[in-house]
Amino acid sequence: MTAAELTRYKAQARIIKALAHPTRLFIVDELSRGERCVCELTDLIGVEMPTVSRHLSQLKNAGLLEDEKRGAQVFYRLRVPCVLNFFKCVQAVQMAHDAE
Amino acid sequence: MTAAELTRYKAQARIIKALAHPTRLFIVDELSRGERCVCELTDLIGVEMPTVSRHLSQLKNAGLLEDEKRGAQVFYRLRVPCVLNFFKCVQAVQMAHDAE
DNA sequence: TAGCGACTTGGCTAATTATGCAAGTAGCAA
DNA sequence: TTGCTACTTGCATAATTAGCCAAGTCGCTA
Numbered sequence: 001m002t003a004a005e006l007t008r009y010k011a012q013a014r015i016i017k018a019l020a021h022p023t024r025l026f027i028v029d030e031l032s033r034g035e036r037c038v039c040e041l042t043d044l045i046g047v048e049m050p051t052v053s054r055h056l057s058q059l060k061n062a063g064l065l066e067d068e069k070r071g072a073q074v075f076y077r078l079r080v081p082c083v084l085n086f087f088k089c090v091q092a093v094q095m096a097h098d099a100e
Numbered sequence: 101m102t103a104a105e106l107t108r109y110k111a112q113a114r115i116i117k118a119l120a121h122p123t124r125l126f127i128v129d130e131l132s133r134g135e136r137c138v139c140e141l142t143d144l145i146g147v148e149m150p151t152v153s154r155h156l157s158q159l160k161n162a163g164l165l166e167d168e169k170r171g172a173q174v175f176y177r178l179r180v181p182c183v184l185n186f187f188k189c190v191q192a193v194q195m196a197h198d199a200e
Numbered sequence: 201t202a203g204c205g206a207c208t209t210g211g212c213t214a215a216t217t218a219t220g221c222a223a224g225t226a227g228c229a230a
Numbered sequence: 231t232t233g234c235t236a237c238t239t240g241c242a243t244a245a246t247t248a249g250c251c252a253a254g255t256c257g258c259t260a
Binding site: 037038049050053054069071073 | 204205206207209
């Protein structure tokens, strides 16, 4: 693997890693139905708000979400809808695996 | 998040996590061009064989690869081609992010 | 301007992950 | 059966990640 390839794969891994957590998958799934503020997501998920906030930052830093402050609240939304295709493929993997 | 949802997201996260590493992305990319034995991948990647072997196990346990022993060698191949679509979407994320 | 609610960040700890070296297994060939 | 090559697994360590509580910021409203 060349240094250039390594750099490229690291950048890709960072994006995929942002999705590689149950809570963050839940967030993406929820945001596929429209924007949500941090407090709404916190209620839905059931962990402390600081934890949710960090998950959201991670997704945002990876380029998957964008945020908008409106008054005291911060709303997050999906930036790149194609990530939802991941779910379909993951299901295909699961079915192939279960049927082994 | 209900207990059932949590279980589902955990299972999905495990599969996505298997892809969330530069070396493992390289492996998937390489295997998209055909099966490879552990020694070939080891040469290409440039880390110790035990490390490559563990990355391969992780991908296999997630249901992404299958292996076949032929003589002293073990050949790995992609099991679910749709994971290659991930790369396209990841590129879309990167472009959207860079253009921000 | 004082106080409140919504959010982010700092600091810490526990858990997970990545990697290397060493040791073990399995197939083949002398 | 001895030895060699290909691979996996054990064990230890370093690095990363996830979570909580506490403290800080920012916008609104009394």
